[in-house]
Amino acid sequence: MVDLAQYLPILLFLAVALGLSCAFVFLPMAVSRLTGAHKPDAAKLSEYECGFPAFEEPRSQFDVRFYLVAILFIIFDLEAAFLFPWAVSLDQIGWAGWATMMVFIFELVLGLIYAWKKGALDWE
Known part of the structure; x- marks a missing residue:
């Protein structure tokens, strides 16, 4: 049979977390x-x-380019987040890690070219 006393620290932790929140x-x-x-x-x-007060109706639709720029920003921000640990550990992961990151960067460049050709980066 399971000894319920071993769950006391977890319950105490949850109670403190709930109280602090x-x-x-x-x-x-x-x-x-x-x-x-x-x-x-x-x-x-x-x-x-x-x-200042809003000019338009609050439920008006945004242009889809706002979302495209936001998605592109998140993608390239994540790329920067992956590049730093990769660069720090490059001497330990060797050529296989280097090749894997080059494939990753190539895929991102293909996505950027696709977005550029579709006009996601053009602003009027």
Whole structure:
């Protein structure tokens, strides 16, 4: 039969984590409510973007190029995240690691060429 006492540290860890999370979420709200001036009005509750009211309907569609640029940024940001550890450990992984990274970079270059040909990088 399983001794349930061995799960006590895990339950204690979960209780502390739950307590700290609740404290980090609810304590600042309670302190601000008690110490600050809580007087909502139309100006405080209005939605704004970049410090001024929005020009258009909030449910308007964005141009797909915003998403394409964001996806390209994430792809090449991840490439940089993979290149640093690869460069640091290049002497240990040898030619096989070098060839693998060259295949990875070649695939990314093919994706960049494809996006360029499709006009994802053209802005009007």
